[in-house]
Amino acid sequence: MRVSIIGCGTMGITYAKNLASMEEADLAGVCDIDAARAEEAAKAGGTRAYSDYKAMLEMENPDVVCVCLPTYLHKRTVIELARLGKHIICEKPIGLTLEEADAMIEACRENGVRLFVGHVVRFFPNYADAAGQIARGETGGPGVAHLKRYGSYPQGNGQWYHDRNKSGGVIMDLMIHDIDFVRSVYGEADTVYAAKAQSGGEDPFEYAMVTIRFLNGAIANLTAYWGYPGPFTTEAEFAGSQGVLRLGSESSRSLIVTSKEKGPEGKAAVQVPQSPMRHDPYYRELKHFLDCIRDGSEPLVTAEDARAALEIALAAERSCQTGQPVAIGGKRA
Template identity: 30%
Template sequence: MHKIGILGAGLISRSHAESIRSLDNAVLTAVADIREEAGQRFADEYGCAYYQDADELLKQADVEVVIIALPTFLHGKYVELCAQYGKHVLCEKPVEMTVEATQRMLDQVKEAGIIFMVGQVVRFWSGYTEIKELYESGELGQVHMAFASRCSTLPDWGNEWLLHPEKGAGAICDMHVHDVDFLRDLFGEIDSVYCLANKDHTGCWNHAMSSISFKSGEKAVAEAAFTMSDGYPFTMFFKAAGTKGTVEFTYKAGYNIGERDASTSELRLYQKNRQPVIRKLEQHDPYANQLRYFLSCVDAGEQPARVPHQENLEVIRAIAAIRESAETGEILTLTS
């Protein structure tokens, strides 16, 4: 039985706690949050111990694995702390705010010898997993162009740091990182990026359109937005047109990604001389799928092949280049 602690008692922590609850080989034993009321309420709801200080949790609680669900700018500090205590870590995305901070984190993880994975949950999400299977099986052929979109209203559930230009950087980091990561997983190394974006009153680029070219020859456009009007549901969309087929995926949740119970999800596949295939997708909990895989890596003592450390670094490098392109208006080639 894997004993798990969570750092942070915010919105995304509930998705992780529910995923732990759904597995028969995991138990949530502790949570830490500097906000005593929020942390204690979370602990009471999920039947675990509460600590106000993360260091005290790591010293005193019976935990083997730690899920870091803290603001992005704190990830490096707490991954390092977990590494010092020898705890395996599943860390929320984006893994860090800069390439340099990400490299430091990965160096610390390697030195400590812990199993570490970034929570790029889209790699485990129904719809996206089917798209990857279609592409890798050759059913789409060579993809001419892909389009990925992730849009919602401006979040207002207490994550003030998310809309700080340096601590969270808004949609261009928090939302864009999902699709940049999935496209990197699908098509391989990124060659160049160009971004058109709108900076709003928060000082963040909260609506961005990025064109991405891959070394494999594929091209894509990715959209991320926190600018939708009131009532607009959290929406994900993906389309890829290839020499053998076109796939289209649509997902709509509630006001935020945590409101998945009433979501609608559909995948359509179009191929020459065939009737279109329309699938209403069953939404298995992607956070449970992600955690199940991560714990299998812990059991095997192996770093996660499905979310490689080097790709984490490449994705943050791409996000940094996209942010620079938004500022300068230039096409930027990525260098390793």
């Protein structure tokens, strides 16, 4: 299956490395308006670099296109690719508004192509194992969950993250991973309450706290932090009537190495969670999506799931603005 990549930032390079090592895929070109980034991704994936994605599509004729562009470019790119008959793997979040998400989903449906959204946390083995244990009732009935996701403030090529009209901010871009995961565990959300603190200047940060009440009675407390001074960190705790389940980035690593970050431009624009496995969760995610295209099966994460996570994130943003709980699906809070 021929797969091309549009966007060669941190995620584009991550995709390129994984696709290049996959027997099921032929990495058929990468594209970025920044020629140096395109060349870096092409070198990592052993393929050709382009600066014009239309030229890449014409020359390479891919079956699947991975959209690793800034969030504000997702809608127009996905719709154009759908009209060209390309299956699409799009990085999260699906878009900035529900209207964008609906337009993307409808365009793919109308043109008979598949749309997958990269909510990769579902493919981390420790999170997948936790979801299975909760589904089997090993922690008992619905209870309370606490999840956190902390990383450095986006920098370098990630300047677009600082514009809320382009990235949506820390809830939309970072916390949405945990929003999707807790929804996959507890089902549909009922109400959302959120608060946020942020600062610009020479030492910027954005910190958000979100509480989600689910229809089944469970409560999830989520925190996300851009500006964390340490390494990328995740933690999760799920407490039910019969027990407590805990996991985290440190406890899931079989080998821990601490060193100074190197490179001509310092840190990457965004931090990517590391994995000790032979094939990382991004490999597992991409292979799963390609398998779904090949055999027509339903993915672990659907485009509708991505829309639902976006709806919760948008409700959290409204709650930050109003200081009041916000209901999901038009219900009164």
